[in-house]
Amino acid sequence: MLITADWVLPVARPPIRNGAVLVDGGVIVEVGRTVELRGLAGESERYDFPGCVVSPGLVNAHTHLSLTALGGLLAPAPLDVWISQLVTALGDWGPAEYAASASLGAVECLRAGVTVVGDIVYGPEAPAAAADAGLGGTFFWEVLGVPAPRLYAVLESKEYPATDHGWCSKRQRCGLSPHAPYSCDPSLIRAMHQAVDEFFVPYAMHVAESAAETQLMATGDGPLADVAKRLAPEFSAPDSSSIAYIDTLGALDGCTVIHACHASPTDIARLACAARGVVTCPRSNRFLGNPLAPVNRLLRAGLPVGVGTDSVASNTDLDLVAELRVLHEAFPAIPPARLIEMATVMGALALGLEDRFGILETGMQADLAVFRLGDSTDPETDFVRLAGAATTEAVLSGGVWRVLDGAYLETTDGIELAAQAARIRAEHALTKP
Numbered sequence: 080m081l082i083t084a085d086w087v088l089p090v091a092r093p094p095i096r097n098g099a100v101l102v103d104g105g106v107i108v109e110v111g112r113t114v115e116l117r118g119l120a121g122e123s124e125r126y127d128f129p130g131c132v133v134s135p136g137l138v139n140a141h142t143h144l145s146l147t148a149l150g151g152l153l154a155p156a157p158l159d160v161w162i163s164q165l166v167t168a169l170g171d172w173g174p175a176e177y178a179a180s181a182s183l184g185a186v187e188c189l190r191a192g193v194t195v196v197g198d199i200v201y202g203p204e205a206p207a208a209a210a211d212a213g214l215g216g217t218f219f220w221e222v223l224g225v226p227a228p229r230l231y232a233v234l235e236s237k238e239y240p241a242t243d244h245g246w247c248s249k250r251q252r253c254g255l256s257p258h259a260p261y262s263c264d265p266s267l268i269r270a271m272h273q274a275v276d277e278f279f280v281p282y283a284m285h286v287a288e289s290a291a292e293t294q295l296m297a298t299g300d301g302p303l304a305d306v307a308k309r310l311a312p313e314f315s316a317p318d319s320s321s322i323a324y325i326d327t328l329g330a331l332d333g334c335t336v337i338h339a340c341h342a343s344p345t346d347i348a349r350l351a352c353a354a355r356g357v358v359t360c361p362r363s364n365r366f367l368g369n370p371l372a373p374v375n376r377l378l379r380a381g382l383p384v385g386v387g388t389d390s391v392a393s394n395t396d397l398d399l400v401a402e403l404r405v406l407h408e409a410f411p412a413i414p415p416a417r418l419i420e421m422a423t424v425m426g427a428l429a430l431g432l433e434d435r436f437g438i439l440e441t442g443m444q445a446d447l448a449v450f451r452l453g454d455s456t457d458p459e460t461d462f463v464r465l466a467g468a469a470t471t472e473a474v475l476s477g478g479v480w481r482v483l484d485g486a487y488l489e490t491t492d493g494i495e496l497a498a499q500a501a502r503i504r505a506e507h508a509l510t511k512p
């Protein structure tokens with residue numbers, strides 16, 4: 080099919096006025112000016128979007144889709160208080176609840192133009208639900224509070240698919256995530272890093288998120304001390320930053336570092352040497368009272384910096400471009416084109432997905448988002464200003480339309496699961512103390 084619009088943003092090259100994307104069999108065949116592609120397209124089906132801008136399917140590089148049914152139920156609070164709220168709210172959730180909740184999250188993502196996620200999962204339900212709804216991405220199996228010798232048994236019980244390089248399908252990669260330095264024993268973090276080396280899979284960790292974490296690393300006490308005692312009994316304060324601590328364990332190598340709010344210039348140098356990338360979640364950081372990551376300095380160090388919403392348990396929605404607007408306000412010197420890279424190609428790089436997602440180019444997965452931005456002479460600035468759930472016109476993932484005329488198409492099992500999640504959310508709201 081041939082998809083045309085006022086502007087196409089390939090990301091890897093400058094915006095194309097009156098641009099088009101030619102798609103066949105789930106991959107992109109060609110990107111260019113409509114007049115040039117018409118000949119190539121022959122009898123292809125045609126979708127014209129006047130008044131619109133086409134971007135790659137956006138990459139929400141940090142989500143917990145399985146928590147989507149908790150949206151709006153948790154109050155903003157410091158991390159340690161918020162964690163205990165979360166544990167109470169989850170209660171006795173099982174695989175059915177996680178799957179339904181992930182489906183709801185996947186549909187919310189697609190409605191906001193996101194086709195790729197970096198999702199933290201507790202088992203195979205979330206990636207399966209996400210695939211049903213049309214989302215690709217890297218799905219990180221999370222482990223915490225487990226003694227290192229039990230790691231492989233735990234991964235087996237969570238049905239971790241130990242495939243080479245983690246590719247479970249053309250669109251989904253599976254990785255590992257020790258939750259955080261305060262919830263995993265140092266021996267567990269080392270063991271997970273060894274497993275990552277063995278399977279060649281992506282690997283992510285929440286690091287340097289809160290002042291409480293910084294305090295725990297420096298002195299061993301503070302608001303997270305009890306959590307650490309319970310979940311990481313071998314932990315003792317290294318008297319260094321979290322990032323230095325992970326590096327000393329040999330586990331910063333290849334890591335996708337989520338948050339890095341408290342990264343110092345020395346930490347940034349370590350990240351630039353070792354990490355795969357960083358993911359920043361500005362609205363979630365604000366929700367939990369944390370500072371924004373030093374995004375300008377991370378970019379200057381040459382790190383791929385992806386953007387994530389985190390879960391709706393610490394945010395209002397999964398509208399990724401809203402995160403760009405917060406960054407634009409906080410870092411006005413970062414050009415809009417660079418912010419768009421963060422929500423696309425840099426997210427893909429941070430997740431180990433750059434050979435399939437994040438740019439509109441021949442051979443990439445046919446993932447794109449169409450936003451109705453009106454007449455525009457500066458599509459990148461207008462994208463950051465106006466794109467998002469409110470202006471999503473259409474979304475294609477893997478060559479299949481998931482959203483058309485601004486509405487999610489009820490073509491998959493995803494919609495039924497999303498309805499179940501809405502019921503779970505309603506029940507929670509009723510039983511919430």
Ligand SMILES: [Zn+2]
Nearest residue numbers: 143285389390
């Ligand atoms: Zn998270």
